[in-house]
Amino acid sequence: MGFIKRMLTNNRKESKSPPGITRRAPAHGRRATGDIAANVEYVHDALFHTDDLQERSFEQADRPALLVYLSSVCDLAKIHEAILKPLLNSEDKDPERIIPAADMRRLTDLESGIELLLRGYTLLFRHEREEFYAIETAVIVQRSVDEPSNEKAVQGAHNGFIESLHVNLQLVRRQIGSRNLVVRRYSLGNMTKTEASLVYLNDLADPEIVEDIDQRLRAIDADNLMNGYLVLEYIEDRSFSPFPQILQTERPDRVAANLLEGRVALLMEGTSAALLMPSSFFVFYQSPDDYNSRSLAGSFIRLLRLFSFLITITLPAYYIAVVSFHYEVIPMELFYQIKGSVERIPYPPILEALFMELTIELLREASIRLPTPVSQSIGIVGGLVIGDAVVRVGLVSYPMIIVVALTAIASFVVPSHEMSYSVRLLRFPVMIAASMFGFIGIAFCLTAIFVHLCKLKSFGTPYFAPVAPFRILDWKDALVRLPYWKLNERPNDPRPQKLVQERRSKEGGRHDQE
Amino acid sequence: MIKNKERITPGQLMILIVQTQIGVGVLFLPSTVEAKAYNDAWIAVILGGGASAALLLAIWALGRRFPGMVFFDFLPLLMGKPLGKIVHTIYAVMFIAECGVILAQFGDVVRDWIFSSTPSWMILGLMLAVSVYMAVENLRFITRFFVLTFILIFVLILIALYAYREAEWLYALPIGNAGFLNILKGSALSMNSFYGFEILLFAFPFVQGSSRSVLKAGMYANLFSTVVYAFLVFTCVLVFTPLELRLIPQPILYMVKALSFTVFERADLYFLAIWTVVVLTTVMAYLYMAAKSVSSLFGKSRHAGTVPVVAAMIWILAIYPHDQDMIDWMQRIVSALTTLTLVVLPTLLLVISYIRKIERKEQVQKG
Numbered sequence: 001m002g003f004i005k006r007m008l009t010n011n012r013k014e015s016k017s018p019p020g021i022t023r024r025a026p027a028h029g030r031r032a033t034g035d036i037a038a039n040v041e042y043v044h045d046a047l048f049h050t051d052d053l054q055e056r057s058f059e060q061a062d063r064p065a066l067l068v069y070l071s072s073v074c075d076l077a078k079i080h081e082a083i084l085k086p087l088l089n090s091e092d093k094d095p096e097r098i099i100p101a102a103d104m105r106r107l108t109d110l111e112s113g114i115e116l117l118l119r120g121y122t123l124l125f126r127h128e129r130e131e132f133y134a135i136e137t138a139v140i141v142q143r144s145v146d147e148p149s150n151e152k153a154v155q156g157a158h159n160g161f162i163e164s165l166h167v168n169l170q171l172v173r174r175q176i177g178s179r180n181l182v183v184r185r186y187s188l189g190n191m192t193k194t195e196a197s198l199v200y201l202n203d204l205a206d207p208e209i210v211e212d213i214d215q216r217l218r219a220i221d222a223d224n225l226m227n228g229y230l231v232l233e234y235i236e237d238r239s240f241s242p243f244p245q246i247l248q249t250e251r252p253d254r255v256a257a258n259l260l261e262g263r264v265a266l267l268m269e270g271t272s273a274a275l276l277m278p279s280s281f282f283v284f285y286q287s288p289d290d291y292n293s294r295s296l297a298g299s300f301i302r303l304l305r306l307f308s309f310l311i312t313i314t315l316p317a318y319y320i321a322v323v324s325f326h327y328e329v330i331p332m333e334l335f336y337q338i339k340g341s342v343e344r345i346p347y348p349p350i351l352e353a354l355f356m357e358l359t360i361e362l363l364r365e366a367s368i369r370l371p372t373p374v375s376q377s378i379g380i381v382g383g384l385v386i387g388d389a390v391v392r393v394g395l396v397s398y399p400m401i402i403v404v405a406l407t408a409i410a411s412f413v414v415p416s417h418e419m420s421y422s423v424r425l426l427r428f429p430v431m432i433a434a435s436m437f438g439f440i441g442i443a444f445c446l447t448a449i450f451v452h453l454c455k456l457k458s459f460g461t462p463y464f465a466p467v468a469p470f471r472i473l474d475w476k477d478a479l480v481r482l483p484y485w486k487l488n489e490r491p492n493d494p495r496p497q498k499l500v501q502e503r504r505s506k507e508g509g510r511h512d513q514e
Numbered sequence: 515m516i517k518n519k520e521r522i523t524p525g526q527l528m529i530l531i532v533q534t535q536i537g538v539g540v541l542f543l544p545s546t547v548e549a550k551a552y553n554d555a556w557i558a559v560i561l562g563g564g565a566s567a568a569l570l571l572a573i574w575a576l577g578r579r580f581p582g583m584v585f586f587d588f589l590p591l592l593m594g595k596p597l598g599k600i601v602h603t604i605y606a607v608m609f610i611a612e613c614g615v616i617l618a619q620f621g622d623v624v625r626d627w628i629f630s631s632t633p634s635w636m637i638l639g640l641m642l643a644v645s646v647y648m649a650v651e652n653l654r655f656i657t658r659f660f661v662l663t664f665i666l667i668f669v670l671i672l673i674a675l676y677a678y679r680e681a682e683w684l685y686a687l688p689i690g691n692a693g694f695l696n697i698l699k700g701s702a703l704s705m706n707s708f709y710g711f712e713i714l715l716f717a718f719p720f721v722q723g724s725s726r727s728v729l730k731a732g733m734y735a736n737l738f739s740t741v742v743y744a745f746l747v748f749t750c751v752l753v754f755t756p757l758e759l760r761l762i763p764q765p766i767l768y769m770v771k772a773l774s775f776t777v778f779e780r781a782d783l784y785f786l787a788i789w790t791v792v793v794l795t796t797v798m799a800y801l802y803m804a805a806k807s808v809s810s811l812f813g814k815s816r817h818a819g820t821v822p823v824v825a826a827m828i829w830i831l832a833i834y835p836h837d838q839d840m841i842d843w844m845q846r847i848v849s850a851l852t853t854l855t856l857v858v859l860p861t862l863l864l865v866i867s868y869i870r871k872i873e874r875k876e877q878v879q880k881g
């Protein structure tokens with residue numbers, strides 16, 4: 001057995017940290033001393049004499065002082081303007097009175113000073129002082145808050161999250177003025193130390209869920225948690241489920257709306273998406289568009305999207321089942337057309353379908369990687385040339401092209417990228433089942449999918465709510481979208497602390513007019 | 515002992531019972547009952563529904579006396595340990611056998627109607643695999659799925675409603691033509707389709723609310739099933755001549771097959787696909803009950819590990835019969851078993867409980 005085990009693990013030794021080197025900082029840290037040189041020496045040692053660690057010594061009020069900073073993460077102009085200039089021009093001994101910086105901390109622990117140093121703070125040591133200062137001087141490189149390209153909305157706000165946690169939090173706070181909006185900070189990843197913030201409304205989000213998320217976040221013991229997408233797999237319930245259980249969105253308005261329903265958002269430095277938890281199936285099918293258009297239009301679009309879910313999963317399977325087993329269900333006039341087209345094809349329908357589906361997936365994948373002008377020509381080559389030639393050669397039948405094209409379009413209707421993937425993956429097992437057992441196979445496969453949906457949970461809340469468990473009151477904002485004044489209660493599935501969100505506003509208004 | 519997480523509402527209980535009751539019977543009931551009760555088959559079905567309501571009442575009365583306990587928890591209290599074990603085993607065998615027969619009948623229909631050459635062990639295996647995936651969960655999850663698929667029963671009814679275009683109302687007349695005795699015989703035969711209410715034995719302690727609401731839910735469920743069955747049988751009586759009905763085994767399918775919609779033909783294939791899901795829910799429920807009874811027979815509280823084992827037994831049982839005679843033979847055995855376990859035993863147990871005044875005194879806290 002040992003031999004097999006060794007073979008499977010590729011002869012790798014088990015990972016153990018070599019003795020003598022500990023990964024974590026000493027628990028109690030180390031106090032700064034009055035000796036500048038000793039302090040700086042400690043900092044240099046702690047950072048292994050990295051070359052971007054720079055120092056600048058000077059005299060302030062006739063006493064030696066020293067600035068230490070990491071040149072790679074600091075804004076030199078800021079150090080110059082906000083620290084050096086005032087210090088050199090003043091005879092005042094207390095830096096707190098001189099330095100015009102909003103974020104300036106007095107510290108005694110060198111270890112925590114080093115943590116801040118790594119984030120772009122500048123450390124100020126002074127002669128014979130056991131405390132030192134950390135002043136925020138980080139350089140901020142950020143793009144503008146553009147509309148995310150994968151979540152465009154026709155109507156509604158056109159800003160989106162960027163890779164800066166600070167800006168993202170700002171965008172969320174701008175949307176929700178409530179004092180109940182709380183931000184809990186985390187530092188994730190043993191090595192990456194990525195800043196993360198859990199955002200929720202204190203009077204809405206279920207404390208149990210917040211607690212659960214907090215525990216899951218703290219339980220992660222991994223070196224690399226660079227961005228939200230990495231964290232997502234650590235904290236989601238079932239990683240091998242085809243359905244995503246955490247919504248990723250780059251739209252501040254979507255995050256704000258979900259926070260107002262009692263969900264919890266996780267924002268991370270370096271991630272231009274927020275993770276929304278707990279997310280039910282229908283959350284993935286809601287888009288700001290249906291909230292920003294009028295109720296009838298919004299409901300229509302939403303029903304269309306849910307219909308697209310069924311189309312994507314079942315349409316190719318249905319066609320395969322019909323062509324392979326149940327020719328009888330096609331009306332007579334159509335039958336001759338389809339039969340005539342299919343008869344020339346030497347392959348079983350399932351191969352035809354797989355071939356065509358894979359071609360479309362290839363085209364899609366290729367066009368993402370290419371620059372826009374090239375990807376357009378790929379679309380033309382792929383869509384028109386291959387599509388036409390494939391039929392003329394006799395590899396694929398015309399009806400199959402229609403079915404596959406419709407399915408592809410339907411799969412892109414989902415407003416969430418993740419869900420779009422899962423739906424596209426799911427149609428393959430259904431197609432295979434249909435090719436073996438026809439309608440019965442589709443029934444089995446759909447049953448399995450829906451059983452899975454009923455069993456799935458997202459942070460302890462039922463994933464397929466409000467359909468299973470059945471709660472028809474919540475359908476008004478899940479399957480359709482009724483006018484806002486009809487949405488008196490919040491959806492029940494994220495277990496908000498308060499259900500009422502609207503109190504007969506319309507009737508009050510009418511009363512005033514009379 | 516009953517966790518809050520496993521509780522279901524009375525409404526869910528109703529649908530749970532309906533989904534367990536309505537299954538293969540949809541296709542087989544009309545011709546079996548018609549064979550005895552002729553054009554009064556629908557009256558026989560209603561009588562059968564009444565009888566099953568009475569049995570449901572007995573099970574409810576039994577469950578009410580032992581709040582917070584599942585049937586197999588209080589069985590030894592009533593019958594003593596050794597006898598209780600024997601009865602428990604009989605129940606376990608009954609659930610497995612009943613599930614096997616349901617599957618065998620399903621396999622038969624699929625072979626006759628769609629896949630004449632696909633081996634039925636394959637289809638039944640797939641069906642059981644899907645059911646296992648559901649049955650390992652607790653009642654709450656199962657009920658959620660049942661509620662989700664409840665709508666399919668209405669779709670079946672809608673499709674059948676379309677057949678009224680070809681109905682001949684005179685076929686139902688004269689009412690009472692078959693004679694009282696024949697109607698009774700017919701309703702005895704129809705009982706097979708009403709079995710499934712025994713899920714109350716397992717579900718009772720999980721239901722939130724008073725025992726009155728449980729009874730109400732059970733009665734509504736039984737009423738619903740009775741109406742659906744009676745409607746389907748009545749439709750068949752109206753559409754087919756008595757002579758035709760005797761010849762064809764699944765009259766509903768023949769009836770639906772003849773329907774022609776402009777968008778699609780051969781509604782029977784769609785009907786069968788939907789019916790498959792309806793049967794699946796029944797199989798899931800029976801698998802759950804069988805696994806529960808087997809696991810508690812061996813003193814285990816969790817049933818998830820038992821489900822695949824029980825499913826394998828059911829599978830072997832279901833693919834064993836290869837001709838109609840064997841299926842009939844199996845059905846006779848199973849109906850003897852079900853009569854014993856669902857008609858005789860609950861009544862007997864209830865009587866014992868009342869005479870010897872055995873019941874559970876303390877009330878379980880509602881939560």
